[in-house]
Amino acid sequence: MTSRRGVTAITIAVLILPAIAMLVAGSARAASPNGPIVIYLIDTLRRDRVSVYGAPRETTPAAESLARDGIAFENAYSLSSWTRASVATLFTSRLPAATGALNRKGKVGPSVDTLPQLLHDRGWKTAAFVGNGNVSSSSGFSRGFDVFEQARGPGAALEAHPHAAEVVDPAVRFVSSQTSPRFLLYVHVVDPHLPIDPDQAHRSLFAREPEGRDESDPFLDYDRAIREADDQFARIAAALRTKGFWDGATVVYTADHGEEFHEHGGRGHGDTLYEEQIRIPLVVKPPAGRAAPGRVRDLVSLADVLPTLAGIYSLPREASWIGSDLLAPLPERSFYFTEDLDENRLYALRKGTKKVVARVYPKVDEEVFDLASDPGEAHGRSIACGAPVPGDAQALVSESVAARARDVSSFARIDFEKVGSESLRIVLVMALTDVPRPFLTPEERCRYETSVRGSAFSLAAELPAGEPFRLSIAAGAGEIPPHRLTVFDARGNVVSGAQREGLLRALTFESPGTRSSESEDEVRALRDLGYLGGATGGADKDR
Secondary structure (H helix, E strand, O other), X not given: OOOHXXXXXXXXXXXXXXXXXXXXXXXXXXXXXXXXXXXXXXOOOOHHHOHHHOOOOOOOHHHHXXXXXXXXXXXXXXXXXXXXXXXXXXXHXXXXXXXXXXXXXXXXXXXXXXXXXXXXXOOOEEEEEEOOOOOOOOOOOOOOOOXXXXXXXXOOOOXXXXXXXXXXXXXXXXXXXXXXXXXXEEEEEOOOOOOOOOOHHHOOOOOOOXXXXXXOOOXXXXXXXXXXXXHHHHHHHHHHHHOOOOOOOEEEEEEOOOXXXXXXXXXXXXXXXXXXXXXXXXXXXXXXXXXXXXXXXXXXXXXXXXXXXXXXXXXXXXXXXXXXXXXXXXXXXXXXXXXXXXXXXXXXXXXXXXXXXXXXXXXXXXXXXXXXXXXXXOOOEEOOOOOOOOHHHHHHHHHHHHHHHHHOOOOOOEEEEEEOOOEEEEEEOOOOOOXXXXXXXXXXXXXXXXXXXXXXXXXXXXXXXXXXXXXXXXXXXXXXXXXXXXXXXOOOOEOOHHHHHHXXXXXXXXXXXXXXXXXXXXXXXXXXXXXXXXXXXXXXXXX
């Protein structure tokens, strides 16, 4: 006969043990999810044309289906407005400069840990199928991938891009061939990128909808191209389901940057840091049971993708990562953006609804915005060159300058120090070779252009060979002849005679108007920095 206490114990066991089993199973699933990682990136995809976020056309039905299983992030950003820099951040959770891939000459450094390398080192199969030439082996992105295939555009045209199907076809074959779920798949399609040329199946899409009747609608072909890319994502999702990988998979659907349609006077990307070029879609489906589907309004960025995957798959977190785990409580934080592409060098910082955008090249300008009342950034407050920063913007601008200094600490820059009221002391803290434009803030560049003109300043330089020395240069128009230079050695003593002539020859100043050929790099660097040709010459004159 069973006692009442025994019956109670049995009842409690019947009720509690299944719950404990579910918790244990959930913990095991969280610690070791049974599924692959799939990142599907649509190049040049701005958030407001994605139907997940209420776009006027049904551009992304496959992403909508994904969002029903996952989390749609309402306020996601790329940290740069062009491909190489932003994908480098996606793979490393670092700012573009810290990856080495800030500009066209840059590439992801061999010492920088990347997502594919981290997984490959742990025995995962890794594959990438890419349609954008900025994500290439030569720029360091193939490291860690077992398979890295770059699709080529049709014909010989340099600007032609492959259609999404050409990138996705081998990706689907890759998924279909996998017997283990431990794989990373990165797919990068390019259809919305200029020049836009939808395939035949999408060329007449949306034509009967009210917004599509006017063929001059600037978004019509763009929306068609988005739908073409989204339809190809549906094929990858179907392949994952067919193989039984879908429920256990982590799927990331995103973009590298947005696109401007003349909101700020241009068409394209890579030349501003306004919202239309950096605000992007981000939908993440974690393994089933890992997190409830929904929408998140916190500010997030591509830098958060790697820490999120590390949290799901128990990868060690790197101290260099700047992102946060999207499935954990998100901290309040500011976002720093940077751009150094072709003739454009600028940076921005957003904190809450406030944002500052600072351009340093090819012109100097700085604007402060309140995105709560001005989401389109049409009514920014300009900070004039050399003018004091408004009191209510000082903290924001100061934080942006500090972030800038940390971001480009390894790049060529000029440090300023006032000496009296009539002159400016300039110290160049790196070798002068191969420095097209120093990394200045707008305020620094304004001081350089306004205060140095017509006054004396000094340049501390160290050429590739020889000991440090300093030149005292009287800034003026035209090239500076040798007799206007005073040369000091590292101890502050005036250098004269043969030693002086040797140092001047190292800077190619043998005599007025002549230069030696062996130091042409130094001359070009000095001219680019503005030291030859007056206080403002060289750096912008021919750009």
